[in-house]
Structure formats: structure tokens, C-alpha cells
Amino acid sequence: MQTGKILVVDDEESVRAMLGVVLRSEGYEVLEAEDGQAALAIGRREQPDVILMDIRMPKMDGMTAFRAMRQEQTGAAVILMTAFATVDKAVEAMKAGAYDYIIKPFNIDEIKIMLRRAVENRRLAAEANLLRQELTAHYSLDRVLTNSPRMRKVYDTVAKVAPTQATVLITGESGTGKELMVNTIHYNSPRASGPLIKVNCSALPETLLESELFGHEKGAFTSAASKRIGRFELADKGTLLLDEIGEMPMAVQVKLLRVLQEREFERVGGSQTIKTDMRVVAATNRSLPELVDKGLFRQDLYYRLAVVTIEMPPLRERREDIPLLARIFLQKYAQEAGRNLDDFDPEAMALLEAYRWPGNIRELSNVVERAVIMSTGRMIFPEDLPRHLSPEPQSRQGQGPASWQGESLRDLIKETECAIIRAALRRNKGNRMKTARDLDMSRRALQYKIEEYNLAAEGDE
Numbered sequence: 001m002q003t004g005k006i007l008v009v010d011d012e013e014s015v016r017a018m019l020g021v022v023l024r025s026e027g028y029e030v031l032e033a034e035d036g037q038a039a040l041a042i043g044r045r046e047q048p049d050v051i052l053m054d055i056r057m058p059k060m061d062g063m064t065a066f067r068a069m070r071q072e073q074t075g076a077a078v079i080l081m082t083a084f085a086t087v088d089k090a091v092e093a094m095k096a097g098a099y100d101y102i103i104k105p106f107n108i109d110e111i112k113i114m115l116r117r118a119v120e121n122r123r124l125a126a127e128a129n130l131l132r133q134e135l136t137a138h139y140s141l142d143r144v145l146t147n148s149p150r151m152r153k154v155y156d157t158v159a160k161v162a163p164t165q166a167t168v169l170i171t172g173e174s175g176t177g178k179e180l181m182v183n184t185i186h187y188n189s190p191r192a193s194g195p196l197i198k199v200n201c202s203a204l205p206e207t208l209l210e211s212e213l214f215g216h217e218k219g220a221f222t223s224a225a226s227k228r229i230g231r232f233e234l235a236d237k238g239t240l241l242l243d244e245i246g247e248m249p250m251a252v253q254v255k256l257l258r259v260l261q262e263r264e265f266e267r268v269g270g271s272q273t274i275k276t277d278m279r280v281v282a283a284t285n286r287s288l289p290e291l292v293d294k295g296l297f298r299q300d301l302y303y304r305l306a307v308v309t310i311e312m313p314p315l316r317e318r319r320e321d322i323p324l325l326a327r328i329f330l331q332k333y334a335q336e337a338g339r340n341l342d343d344f345d346p347e348a349m350a351l352l353e354a355y356r357w358p359g360n361i362r363e364l365s366n367v368v369e370r371a372v373i374m375s376t377g378r379m380i381f382p383e384d385l386p387r388h389l390s391p392e393p394q395s396r397q398g399q400g401p402a403s404w405q406g407e408s409l410r411d412l413i414k415e416t417e418c419a420i421i422r423a424a425l426r427r428n429k430g431n432r433m434k435t436a437r438d439l440d441m442s443r444r445a446l447q448y449k450i451e452e453y454n455l456a457a458e459g460d461e
């Protein structure tokens with residue numbers, strides 16, 4: 001049995017009656033209208049899945065009704081019924097977005113098959129639409145949570161560039177959220193209803209990467225048993241993420257450059273030129289300018305990609321976000337594990353806030369996931385965290401007292417803070433503006449700390 005709501009539109013009562021009987025026996029709910037005007041009214045009210053509509057009718061013909069439906073953005077798939085003489089009209093309607101047409105007199109099995117496909121198609125489209133709406137809501141820039149001024153700036157930039165066609169380069173250490181940012185860009189762009197295609201440039205050797213991107217024709221090389229559509233083609237009307245672009249072999253870089261410049265390419269082993277309308281976003285945890293200096297990355301390609309560059313700060317430079325993110329992950333993993341965990345004990349949180357996080361947000365997420373498993377109470381305690389998060393005496397060589405036992409956590413944190421600020425001041429030769437920016441803190445806060453720790457002379461030459 002089929003399910004779905006079909007609106008049959010024909011001025012001939014016998015056609016409507018015949019289709020009604022056949023389609024109801026298939027399981028469909030069938031509605032009828034005798035001209036375009038009635039079809040519009042019923043379509044609006046009943047939201048059918050498929051509209052099966054004659055082209056030649058009095059009052060309002062099928063073409064006019066179809067155009068009005070398009071204007072109203074009815075979700076229904078429209079199938080036009082046409083006599084042989086008006087096939088050209090039906091073809092025209094297909095170009096304008098009709099689902100299909102069928103020539104009268106038609107074979108009833110043909111209609112059944114066509115309807116089955118149309119209903120299924122509509123269902124898939126509706127599901128995809130829902131999913132897209134969820135994703136768009138999930139990545140909405142209105143929902144962004146951050147306490148870090150640096151991240152605010154990143155999101156301000158994203159809000160500006162996302163709606164444009166600009167190529168974007170996202171840089172940052174591993175685990176800083178580069179890929180997440182690509183999703184944010186895509187779902188906040190006019191391409192959100194198109195595909196988001198991702199390619200990891202480091203995962204494949206040169207020739208395979210090339211056919212992955214460009215696709216290939218059957219027999220292009222020994223193992224090419226059949227034709228393959230490449231990622232450039234799949235990303236048409238959407239966004240293409242070239243992840244780990246720093247690892248892209250030079251030979252592929254040259255070819256990519258041409259695609260970026262000309263927006264067209266050929267499949268491997270093919271001669272037909274294919275146009276693509278895609279937006280490219282690249283991500284890397286390497287420094288491309290450094291790779292350019294070493295001759296491992298083409299400078300011209302670098303300029304093409306870096307039209308807008310977004311730098312994801314490492315987590316240790318957005319420490320304000322550690323409690324926020326830690327609680328988000330706690331909620332997520334506790335829920336997944338069916339555990340009742342409220343929060344972090346203050347000492348545990350202090351450890352999270354003081355740690356360097358070389359693996360950034362990914363590492364934080366893993367640590368919290370593990371803590372949820374280790375914990376037995378309603379809170380996460382220091383002993384639920386990996387040992388390396390606790391400061392070791394050896395790792396603080398020469399700074400502060402030789403023995404850390406018996407020191408309060410607050411003192412340890414102060415000591416670490418003092419050491420970090422001292423190092424930053426030296427690095428910046430005492431320049432407080434630069435130091436404050438480096439540490440992502442206000443000048444006032446820095447000034448206050450400098451007084452507190454008596455660091456006024458640090459970095460002065």
C-alpha cells in the first residue's frame with residue numbers, strides 16, 4: 001500500500017473518476033479539482049504531495065496554475081498531463097521546475113510508477129529540508145557562545161564573510177575548531193541549501209587525490225573501471241572544504257589554482273570542460289607562508305586561498321571559554337551516559353583552566369568524556385581528571401619554590417599566571433599593549449597583574 005496525498009486536476013470528469021479509483025486502490029488519498037483555479041485553492045488548503053494536472057482546461061489552464069503554484073512555493077511535486085500537441089509546453093514547465101509530464105492517453109502502470117517515485121522524492125526532499133533547517137539552526141551565529149574577546153572577533157569576521165562568495169582560509173592548531181567553523185560558514189551562507197563537500201588533502205597520494213577532486217572518465221588509468229564524479233562537481237552550488245591544504249602535493253596545487261581562477265576543469269582522462277559553481281574554504285594547521293618559503297606551497301595559490309584568513313586561537317589563548325566548553329561537554333557526555341552530573345568541583349575546574357591544552361578543544365572534550373566515565377559522584381573531582389593535568393614540580397623548573405607539596409591550589413595558579421605573564425612581557429620586550437593582546441586580556445587587567453606580581457621591570461632593556 002502506498003501513502004501520500006494526490007490532487008488530480010482535470011476538466012473531464014471521467015478522467016478524474018478513473019484516476020481516483022485506481023489511485024485510491026493503491027492506498028493514496030485522492031483529491032479532485034476541475035480547473036486550475038480550484039486546484040490552487042485546494043492545493044493551498046490541503047498541501048498534497050503530488051499534483052497530477054491536465055494542461056488544457058477551461059477557466060485557468062494547467063500552465064498558468066503551475067506558475068502560480070511555483071510563485072507560492074507549494075512543496076508539491078507537479079506532474080503535467082498533456083496531449084501530444086502540447087508536449088512542448090510540458091517540457092517548458094519541466095524547465096521551470098515541474099517534476100515530470102505524461103502524455104495522454106497514458107498507461108495506468110506508468111502513472112503508478114511515476115507517482116510512487118514522486119511521493120518518495122517529496123518525502124526525501126522534505127527530510128533533507130528538515131535536516132538542513134536543523135543544521136542551519138545548530139550553526140546559527142545567533143547561538144554562538146563565547147566569553148573570549150578573540151573568539152568574538154573571529155565570529156564577527158565569519159558573520160561578514162559567510163554570506164559572500166569569498167574564498168576563506170582557516171588556520172589554527174589541531175583541535176581548535178576549524179572544521180566546525182567551516183560548517184558555520186556554509187550554513188550561514190546563501191549556499192546552505194546546497195551541498196557541503198569535504199576533502200582531506202593529506203589522506204590520499206597525488207594521483208588518487210587528483211581523481212577524487214576532478215573525477216575521472218572510464219579507463220582514464222588502469223584501475224579506473226568506471227566513470228567517477230569528482231568533488232568539484234559534487235560541490236556545485238555548495239561549499240567545498242579542502243582540509244589540510246598544506247599537505248596538498250605541488251602537482252595538484254597547480255591544477256587547483258586553475259580551477260579557482262577559471263571555475264572550470266576536465267575530469268582525469270576527459271576532454272569535456274565542466275563548469276562548477278562552488279565556494280572554496282581551505283583549512284590547515286600548518287603555516288602556509290612558511291611552506292611557501294620552503295618551496296612546498298605555491299605562493300600564487302596561497303594568495304588565492306587567503307582572500308580572507310580566519311585564525312582560530314588555541315584554547316590556551318581563550319581560557320575564558322574553558323569553563324563554558326567544559327560544561328557543554330559535561331552536559332553532553334553525562335546525558336549520553338545517562339548520568340546525573342551537575343558540575344565540576346572548583347578545584348577540578350581550576351585544573352582545567354590552568355592546563356595548556358596542546359590538543360585544544362578536542363583534548364578538552366576527550367578529558368571531560370573520560371572524567372564522566374571515571375566519576376562516581378554528582379560532580380567531577382580532580383581525581384577524575386588525567387594526572388598530567390596536575391602541575392608537576394619538575395615542570396616548573398626554577399620558578400617558585402622547589403617544593404610544591406602543601407601549597408594551596410590558588411598559590412600554584414598564581415605562580416603559573418605570574419610565570420606566563422613574565423614570559424610574555426619578555427617576549428614582547430616589555431610592550432604592554434602587545435603583551436595584553438598576546439594573552440588576550442585587557443591592558444587594565446594586565447596592569448593590575450603586573451602590580452600584583454611586581455613585574456614592572458620585566459622585558460625592559
Ligand SMILES: Nc1ncnc2c1ncn2[C@@H]1O[C@H](COP(=O)(O)OP(=O)(O)OP(=O)(O)O)[C@@H](O)[C@H]1O
Pocket residue numbers: 172173174175176177178179180181284285325328361362365
Ligand atoms: N565551540 C565549540 N563548541 C563545542 N565543540 C567544539 C567547539 N569547537 C570545536 N569543538 C569540537 O572540538 C573538536 C575539534 O574540532 P574540529 O574538528 O573542528 O577541529 P580542527 O581544528 O578541524 O582540528 P584538526 O586540525 O585536528 O582537524 C570537534 O569534536 C568539535 O566538535
Ligand SMILES: [Mg+2]
Pocket residue numbers: 178179243283
Ligand atoms: Mg579538522
